[in-house]
Amino acid sequence: MASTTTTKTYRGRTLTGQAVAVTVTGERIESVKPAAGGGDTLPLIAPPLVDLQQNGALGFGNNRLHENPQALYQVAAFLRKHGVGRVLFTTSTYDYDLLLKSLAEFNRQLEADQDLERLWFGAFSEGIYISREYGWRGGHNPQFMRNPAWDEWARLQEAAGGRFWVFNVDPELPGAIETIRRAVKEHLRIAMGHCGPAAEAIRAAADAGATLVTHFGNGAPPQVHRHRNPFWTWLAESRLALGLIADGHHLPGDVILAAIAAKGREKVYLVSDASGHSGRPVGDYGTFVIEPGGKCRLKNEEMLAGAWYQADRNVERMCELGWSLADAWRQQSIIPASIIGLELPRLAAGQEAEFVLARYDGKQLKLEQVVDRGKELLVEPVTPRTVE
Numbered sequence: 001m002a003s004t005t006t007t008k009t010y011r012g013r014t015l016t017g018q019a020v021a022v023t024v025t026g027e028r029i030e031s032v033k034p035a036a037g038g039g040d041t042l043p044l045i046a047p048p049l050v051d052l053q054q055n056g057a058l059g060f061g062n063n064r065l066h067e068n069p070q071a072l073y074q075v076a077a078f079l080r081k082h083g084v085g086r087v088l089f090t091t092s093t094y095d096y097d098l099l100l101k102s103l104a105e106f107n108r109q110l111e112a113d114q115d116l117e118r119l120w121f122g123a124f125s126e127g128i129y130i131s132r133e134y135g136w137r138g139g140h141n142p143q144f145m146r147n148p149a150w151d152e153w154a155r156l157q158e159a160a161g162g163r164f165w166v167f168n169v170d171p172e173l174p175g176a177i178e179t180i181r182r183a184v185k186e187h188l189r190i191a192m193g194h195c196g197p198a199a200e201a202i203r204a205a206a207d208a209g210a211t212l213v214t215h216f217g218n219g220a221p222p223q224v225h226r227h228r229n230p231f232w233t234w235l236a237e238s239r240l241a242l243g244l245i246a247d248g249h250h251l252p253g254d255v256i257l258a259a260i261a262a263k264g265r266e267k268v269y270l271v272s273d274a275s276g277h278s279g280r281p282v283g284d285y286g287t288f289v290i291e292p293g294g295k296c297r298l299k300n301e302e303m304l305a306g307a308w309y310q311a312d313r314n315v316e317r318m319c320e321l322g323w324s325l326a327d328a329w330r331q332q333s334i335i336p337a338s339i340i341g342l343e344l345p346r347l348a349a350g351q352e353a354e355f356v357l358a359r360y361d362g363k364q365l366k367l368e369q370v371v372d373r374g375k376e377l378l379v380e381p382v383t384p385r386t387v388e
Contacts, residue, residue, distance in 0.1 A: 010371070011035045012045025012357050014347060015326045015334065020045065024353040027374040031349050043357040043368055046329050047344040048085020050336040051311040052166070053124060053215065053243060053271035055090045058388055061276030063094040066101040072109055074388075076119055078279055081382050082310040083356040083367050086342060088165060089120045093127030093140035096152070100159045107161035121342060122165035125156060126214060129169040129176070130194035135221025136170075138194055139298055139305050148179040157188075164188060165340060168214045170195035171205035184209030189340070191243070192234070194219035199233040206239045212339075215273055216242040216259060217251050218304070235259065241267045241339050246314040247307050249295045253321045265327075269336035270314040275306025279387050294385070313384035315358075316365035325360040 007025045012035075014020055019035040019042055035042065056062045057078050060071035079087060089106055091099055103123070110117040132142040146152065148169050157164045167183055168191045169176050180190050192205055193214025213234045224231075234240055242263055246256050250273070260268050272278070275296060282290050290296050294308040311332050318328035337344045345354040353374040358367045365384060370377040 006374075010045060010355075010357060010369070011042055013040075013042045013326075015044070015046050015330055017326070020347065022347060022353075022355070024371065024374050027352055029347065029349055029351050029353050032347050043359045044325050044329060045347065045355055045357050046326075047333050047337075047346075048354060048356060048370075049083045049311045049315070049329075049332050050086045050340075050342065050344070051079075051084050051272050051274075051332075052088045052269055052336050052340060053090050053126065054079070054084075054087045054274050054310075055092055055126075055278075055306060056276030057274055057278045057310070059276060059280055062089055062091050062106075063099060063102055063276075066098070066105040069105055069109065072106070072116060072120075076116060078388050079119065079310060080370060080372055080377055081367075081386070082312045082384070083358065083370055083382075084311050085119065085354060085356075085372070086121050086337065086344070087119055088122050088124040088340075089163070090124045090126050093130070093137075093144050095144055096128065096146065099128075100155065103156060103159040107159065107163060110163070111161065120163075123160050123163045124166040124168070124191075125153075125164060126168045126193070129167070129173060130219075131170045131172075131196060133196065136194055136196045136219060138219040139303055140194065147174045148176050150179050150182040153179065153183060153188075157186075166191055166212065168193050169205075169210075170197060171201045171210070172197045177204055177208050180205055180208040180210055192230075192240075193243075195230070196220065196224070197230050198228070199230075202230060202233045202237060202240075206237055211239060211241060213240050213242045215245050215250070215271060217255055218245060218273075235262045238267075241269060243269050243271045245273045245307060246270050246317045247272070247294065247309045248313070248317050248320075249293075250304060250307065253317075256318075257321060265331065266335065266338070268331065269339050270311065270318075270332045271336075272309060272311045272314065273307045274310055275308070277306065278308050278310065280308075281387065309384050312365060312367065312382075316360065316384050319360045319365065325358065325365075328360075329358070
């Protein structure tokens with residue numbers, strides 16, 4: 001029996017405030033017309049969320065994909081239910097040779113599955129070229145840290161099938177500036193994070209082509225010199241865009257708002273920094289603990305062990321801080337896509353139907369439906385606290 005193509009219309013308010021009726025037939029948008037009535041009662045209808053730093057979920061870490069190839073499919077379904085439609089596959093500090101294996105598996109799966117490739121549009125190397133100093137290294141294991149060298153980066157890129165978009169590096173490490181210059185020539189983006197470089201080193205990295213700061217305000221000791229610390233230079237340097245984790249645990253609200261005020265909204269992108277433990281139930285996992293409320297920390301320490309939430313929580317947190325849902329969504333979708341140079345699906349006739357319908361009721365964010373190439377993914381609404 002031949003399959004039938006379904007048609008359905010979704011009503012919502014766009015990021016620019018227009019009330020629209022979006023008619024979808026099959027996998028594509030048939031028409032977008034003004035919606036009569038509804039006014040402010042309509043949900044937001046917006047492009048998928050973009051997460052430029054996501055390390056895994058549901059007990060599966062990206063560093064070890066080679067040990068559990070099926071994890072990618074499970075994590076993909078989980079991310080999409082939370083409205084996340086574009087992600088950088090993030091690797092952290094781990095054994096170099098095992099990272100090569102994980103990246104090779106990542107590339108193999110994406111070559112065979114365009115659906116996965118659409119979600120994981122690229123990769124981000126957060127570890128292994130970061131500061132070895134306590135505090136700046138966060139929870140990363142210094143045993144696996146190395147000095148940057150282009151031949152090593154090139155091997156990682158080759159294993160990943162050329163899918164790396166961003167490398168994170170401490171610019172004060174031996175060979176860092178030279179490696180940054182070479183990487184930029186190869187059209188890679190460079191971030192600084194998990195390091196405490198002097199102002200001169202930050203400017204030298206920017207001169208060499210660095211443009212990003214990895215999760216600003218985190219990956220740092222609890223106490224630093226009030227003037228001589230990298231945060232002021234990262235804020236002041238106009239060539240750098242800041243990543244921020246706005247989950248309610250990593251940064252106080254005033255720090256988030258102050259950083260955005262200093263840089264401007266177009267120079268700040270929100271990231272989840274979700275760990276491989278994100279989305280797992282509350283409990284004691286031996287070396288780390290997941291507390292009620294989504295705080296994930298190392299056992300017997302206050303040091304955070306990555307984030308528990310996905311990117312939709314950042315949207316909710318910005319709403320809690322007084323932003324409109326449209327502005328908060330844009331900061332986790334349109335802005336990071338623009339900073340990284342990524343094109344998102346548009347609400348226009350002929351485009352693939354890929355969008356999210358969401359509301360914020362003053363207390364929580366609720367995703368009412370996620371449409372992915374015309375297919376509805378949600379049986380019931382999802383909040384940032386929804387687990388698999």
